[in-house]
Amino acid sequence: MPKRMTKAEAARWTLAAATGDAAPQSGAIPVEELAWHDPAYREQILKELAEGRAAARLLGEARADQRSLSPQTNGIIAHELRQPLFAIAMASENLRLMLECDDPDHETMQGSVNRIAEQAQRAQAIIEHTLLRASGETRIETADVAQAARRAVALLDGTARDLDVVVACQLPEEQLLAGLSVIELEQVFVNLIRNALDSIGERRTAGWEGQGLIMITVQKFAGDVHCVVSDNGAGLPDVGGLFEPFFTTKAQGGTGLGLHICREILNKADGDIRPRSSAGGGAEFEIRMPLVSRGQGRH
Amino acid sequence: MQSSTVLIVDDVAAIVEELITLMRLNGIAAAGAADLKGALAALEREPTIRVISCDVRLDRESGLDILDRIMGHPVLCKREFQYLFVTGDQMQIDRLNPDPRVAVLSKPVQPSILIGTLKSMLGVPDA
Numbered sequence: 288m289p290k291r292m293t294k295a296e297a298a299r300w301t302l303a304a305a306t307g308d309a310a311p312q313s314g315a316i317p318v319e320e321l322a323w324h325d326p327a328y329r330e331q332i333l334k335e336l337a338e339g340r341a342a343a344r345l346l347g348e349a350r351a352d353q354r355s356l357s358p359q360t361n362g363i364i365a366h367e368l369r370q371p372l373f374a375i376a377m378a379s380e381n382l383r384l385m386l387e388c389d390d391p392d393h394e395t396m397q398g399s400v401n402r403i404a405e406q407a408q409r410a411q412a413i414i415e416h417t418l419l420r421a422s423g424e425t426r427i428e429t430a431d432v433a434q435a436a437r438r439a440v441a442l443l444d445g446t447a448r449d450l451d452v453v454v455a456c457q458l459p460e461e462q463l464l465a466g467l468s469v470i471e472l473e474q475v476f477v478n479l480i481r482n483a484l485d486s487i488g489e490r491r492t493a494g495w496e497g498q499g500l501i502m503i504t505v506q507k508f509a510g511d512v513h514c515v516v517s518d519n520g521a522g523l524p525d526v527g528g529l530f531e532p533f534f535t536t537k538a539q540g541g542t543g544l545g546l547h548i549c550r551e552i553l554n555k556a557d558g559d560i561r562p563r564s565s566a567g568g569g570a571e572f573e574i575r576m577p578l579v580s581r582g583q584g585r586h
Numbered sequence: 587m588q589s590s591t592v593l594i595v596d597d598v599a600a601i602v603e604e605l606i607t608l609m610r611l612n613g614i615a616a617a618g619a620a621d622l623k624g625a626l627a628a629l630e631r632e633p634t635i636r637v638i639s640c641d642v643r644l645d646r647e648s649g650l651d652i653l654d655r656i657m658g659h660p661v662l663c664k665r666e667f668q669y670l671f672v673t674g675d676q677m678q679i680d681r682l683n684p685d686p687r688v689a690v691l692s693k694p695v696q697p698s699i700l701i702g703t704l705k706s707m708l709g710v711p712d713a
Contacts, residue, residue: 377608377697384612
C-alpha cells in the first residue's frame with residue numbers, strides 16, 4: 288500500500304508538474320512510496336490539474352494545515368501566556384505585601400500596578416496574535432509616537448505629582464508613525480520618565496531643593512521621528528554600560544533593566560537611543576526611529 | 587545594602603523585576619540575570635549567593651545548562667549552590683528530580699510556595 292504524501296508535498300509536486308520544474312524532494316520519504324505512484328490518486332490530480340484547480344485546492348489545504356495549531360505550537364503559546372500571568376501573580380502579591388506595610392512605598396506600588404496593566408495587555412496581545420495567525424491574517428504594527436508619549440505621561444502623572452516634578456511635553460499635531468506597537472513605544476517612554484523621576488529624587492536626596500522638571504519633545508526630522516526626554520536630575524553616571532542589563536546606579540536598588548529594554552524595543556524598529564548630559568546638568572536621552580507610513584510597519 | 591543570597595535568572599525582565607521585589611518584601615536580598623552568561627557574571631560578582639532560581643526556557647538557551655556551566659567554571663565549581671528550576675515542562679521535571687541539589691517548581695507558581703521553597707533552601711524559617 289503506497290504511503291500518501293502530505294497535502295503540502297502534494298501541492299509542491301502539483302505545482303512542479305504544472306510548471307514543468309523538477310519534482311521536489313520529499314524529505315525522508317522515498318519517492319516510490321509517495322501517493323503520486325497511486326494510480327487513482329495520480330489520475331485525480333491530473334484531472335484537476337487539467338482543469339486548473341488542483342494547485343489552488345491543494346495549496347489551500349496545505350495552508351489550512353499550517354494554520355491549525357500543532358501540540359508543539361500550543362505548548363509554546365501556553366508558555367508565552369504563562370510569562371505575563373506569572374508576572375501578574377508576582378506583582379499582585381507584591382502589592383498585597385506593600386499594602387500591609389505601615390509605610391508603603393507608593394512609587395514601587397505604582398510600578399506594580401503598571402506592571403499588572405502592562406502584562407495583562409501583553410497577554411491580550413499574545414491571544415490576539417494567535418487568533419490572527421489562526422485566521423491566516425497578519426497585522427502591520429505601527430503606532431503614533433506622540434500618542435504613546437501622552438499615554439506614558441498620563442500613566443506616571445500621579446507619581447510625578449507626588450514627587451513634585453513637572454512633566455512638560457512638546458508634541459506634534461500630526462501623526463508620526465514608527466514601526467512598533469503603541470504598548471512598546473509607551474514602555475520606552477515609561478522607562479525613561481521613571482529613570483528621570485528617580486534621578487531628580489536622587490539629586491534632592493543630595494540636598495537640592497529646586498523644581499524637578501522632565502521635558503519630552505517629539506518631532507519629525509528628515510525621514511525620522513526624533514524624541515528627546517530630558518530632566519534636571521542628578522545627571523548621567525560617569526561609567527559605561529548604561530544599556531547593559533542589570534546595570535544600575537540607583538541607591539534604592541533598581542533592577543537596571545529599564546534602559547536595556549528601551550534599546551531592545553527601539554532596535555526592533557531600526558531605532559536608536561543615545562544618552563548625553565543636558566544643559567541643566569541632568570540627563571538627556573535622544574531617540575531616533577525611521578518614520579513609517581501605515582501599512583509599512585513591522586510584521 | 588544587604589548582600590544577595592539568591593540569584594533570579596529569567597529572560598523576561600518583568601518577571602525578574604517582580605521576583606526581586608517579592609524577595610525583598612520577604613526579607614531576601616536577590617540579584618537578577620537575563621541569561622546564563624549574565625548569571626555566571628552575577629555569581630562571580632556576588633560571593634554570598636547560595637541559591638539559584640532559574641527559568642528552564644531562557645530564550646535560545648536551556649536554564650538547565652547552568653549546572654554544567656558552573657561545574658566547568660574554575661572558581662564557581664568550588665562553591666556550593668542549590669538550584670530551583672521553574673518550568674512548565676513535565677519532562678524537564680522528570681529529568682531533574684534525582685539530583686538532591688535541585689528543587690523544581692511547576693509554572694504557574696504560587697508566590698507563597700516560591701518564597702517558602704526559597705526560604706527552606708536558604709535555611710530561613712518561614713514566618
